[in-house]
Amino acid sequence: MEQTDWRVRGSKPRSHDWQHARAEKWEVGMNSLPKGWASTTLKTVVEPYESIDPRRQPERQFRYVDIGSIDNRIQKITDPKEFLGREAPSRARRVIKTDDVLFATVRTYLKNIALVTEDLDGELTTTGIVPLRPNSAIAPKYLFNWVRSDGFIASISKSQSGTLYPAVSETHVLAAEITVPPLAEQKRIVAKLDNLISRIASAHDALNLIPALIEKYKACSLEKAFSEWINSPVAKEQNNSWKQSEILIGELVENVVAGKNLRCEERPPSLNERGVVKVSAVSWGKFDPFASKTLPPTFVPPEKSRIRNGDLLISRANTLELVGAVVVVEGCPENLYLSDKVLRLEMPDDDKRWLMWFLRSPKGRNEIEVRASGNQMSMRNLSQKQLREIPLPWPAPNVRREIVRRIETTFAWLDLVSDEQVAAAQRLSALDASILQTAFRGQLVPQNTNDEPALTLLERVETENRPTAAETKTDRNLKASSQKLLKRGARMANLIEVLKSKGDWVSANKAAQALGIGDGATSDAVEEFYNELRLHLRNGRIEVERRGSEDWLRLTPIRED
Numbered sequence: 001m002e003q004t005d006w007r008v009r010g011s012k013p014r015s016h017d018w019q020h021a022r023a024e025k026w027e028v029g030m031n032s033l034p035k036g037w038a039s040t041t042l043k044t045v046v047e048p049y050e051s052i053d054p055r056r057q058p059e060r061q062f063r064y065v066d067i068g069s070i071d072n073r074i075q076k077i078t079d080p081k082e083f084l085g086r087e088a089p090s091r092a093r094r095v096i097k098t099d100d101v102l103f104a105t106v107r108t109y110l111k112n113i114a115l116v117t118e119d120l121d122g123e124l125t126t127t128g129i130v131p132l133r134p135n136s137a138i139a140p141k142y143l144f145n146w147v148r149s150d151g152f153i154a155s156i157s158k159s160q161s162g163t164l165y166p167a168v169s170e171t172h173v174l175a176a177e178i179t180v181p182p183l184a185e186q187k188r189i190v191a192k193l194d195n196l197i198s199r200i201a202s203a204h205d206a207l208n209l210i211p212a213l214i215e216k217y218k219a220c221s222l223e224k225a226f227s228e229w230i231n232s233p234v235a236k237e238q239n240n241s242w243k244q245s246e247i248l249i250g251e252l253v254e255n256v257v258a259g260k261n262l263r264c265e266e267r268p269p270s271l272n273e274r275g276v277v278k279v280s281a282v283s284w285g286k287f288d289p290f291a292s293k294t295l296p297p298t299f300v301p302p303e304k305s306r307i308r309n310g311d312l313l314i315s316r317a318n319t320l321e322l323v324g325a326v327v328v329v330e331g332c333p334e335n336l337y338l339s340d341k342v343l344r345l346e347m348p349d350d351d352k353r354w355l356m357w358f359l360r361s362p363k364g365r366n367e368i369e370v371r372a373s374g375n376q377m378s379m380r381n382l383s384q385k386q387l388r389e390i391p392l393p394w395p396a397p398n399v400r401r402e403i404v405r406r407i408e409t410t411f412a413w414l415d416l417v418s419d420e421q422v423a424a425a426q427r428l429s430a431l432d433a434s435i436l437q438t439a440f441r442g443q444l445v446p447q448n449t450n451d452e453p454a455l456t457l458l459e460r461v462e463t464e465n466r467p468t469a470a471e472t473k474t475d476r477n478l479k480a481s482s483q484k485l486l487k488r489g490a491r492m493a494n495l496i497e498v499l500k501s502k503g504d505w506v507s508a509n510k511a512a513q514a515l516g517i518g519d520g521a522t523s524d525a526v527e528e529f530y531n532e533l534r535l536h537l538r539n540g541r542i543e544v545e546r547r548g549s550e551d552w553l554r555l556t557p558i559r560e561d
Helices: 018-026 140-148 150-157 170-175 183-208 210-225 233-239 349-360 362-371 384-388 397-440 454-465 469-487 495-502 508-514 523-538
Strands: 038-041 061-065 081-084 092-095 101-104 113-115 124-126 129-134 177-180 246-248 255-257 275-277 292-294 312-315 326-328 342-346 373-376 379-381 391-393 542-547 550-555
Touching: 038 454, 092 129, 101 140, 113 140, 124 129, 129 140, 129 170, 140 150, 140 177, 140 183, 140 397, 150 397, 170 523, 177 454, 183 210, 183 397, 210 349, 210 362, 210 397, 233 397, 312 349, 326 349, 349 362, 349 391, 349 397, 495 508, 495 523, 495 542, 495 550, 508 523, 508 550, 523 542
Parallel strands: 061 124
Antiparallel strands: 038 177, 061 081, 092 124, 101 113, 101 129, 246 391, 255 342, 275 292, 312 326, 312 342, 373 379, 542 550
């Protein structure tokens, strides 16, 4: 197995004392990093978190952050849940602290990531979220921005397993790489990012107002069309010789055609299959052929229920806001048919768009909603009789054509504005990703040669976290005791001890069993074993070789330089 070179490129071989061994872990990739930066794993820059069983405090009120509590659009905790300890879900175990970075391990590409705020200090999160608790080597917001960056997400997502519920393990998260600048530079990067990202967020907020404004403008245009435009002086002049100002829809519609209600497969049909449309095919202003279901192969629907381009379709059942939604069909394949809830209104082609725009207008919607029947708000019905009784403004043909032209010109312009809003939002998202990439290349803020190098910082943090002399003596006693126990076949203390005792290649399964991790072991124990294995592989202390369906391990032989 090829071994990772943990040294700075061009450096001379040096002895592997404990100081150098630690330093080598952080120097991987240093040849491509800015001066003073270091590369390490997340495990090196975070502290352990605590787990508790809230049911042991049955009367305590807990606040709980699950994946649904995080708004991944803005990456903030927006909806924490509350419960008493006795009502706690089984996954509510992990204690969170202020400035923890919460990283959801399920579907990592969705970026359910957030910083814990002070008001949630000491509360709980789910076992589907890893609380990354920064130690003194890393600024919390630097860590937050690192794990939400596209580069990190792309890298960690490769480790996902599972089809319906793809997830990464905590081991994979902690073993992921992070580049660490000097602490002072981290703070400068965070300050700059905060400034730039807040400006991007403000731009996003402004852009997010546009869709609602567009819908309001459309509604106002339709309201104006059937109130002011229809009564304008020019329209009145053309209407002088016109006998009718209003008719019933039933006078215009020649026939209403409906389809069948059948049990179907909940997927759009392929080209050699037949399908029926759902009500959602006509609900959102444009005909959607993909909102359809596949008919049983044995059923042949009547030809009259086939949907064709130019058909005027209306939903007879839906929620109060959507019942009576109407479209003129465009882009329909030849294998789609009407359902029992989507009707075709047969009438002269020249009048279809006039009726469609009226039924979409505030005046038309009001006529539909006051007639729709049903006891449940979730489903209202509009009968053919009720539809036919709706009064329809009926000015002269030239007036109808001109009003339709004005409406469609206005809507086309608004749709163009909507497209530009979507494109601008996408550019802002790309800008956010580009800024993070620039930051993590060391190109966002100036560097200061007086900053303490990250390698020195990481060494100092590890030194501070090393056991005291008394703890070390205790560890030696425990090690001596464990060596005596090993002779009697007891569990070994750690993976290195296992491999030392074997002296040669040993299967990963046997090594795990020697550590007491066999059938029935907890997931935490298994995860800890693989976490230790990954760490030793990264620092070159262990070699791995694939033999058939199993990994075999051994200590890396000491090479003479």
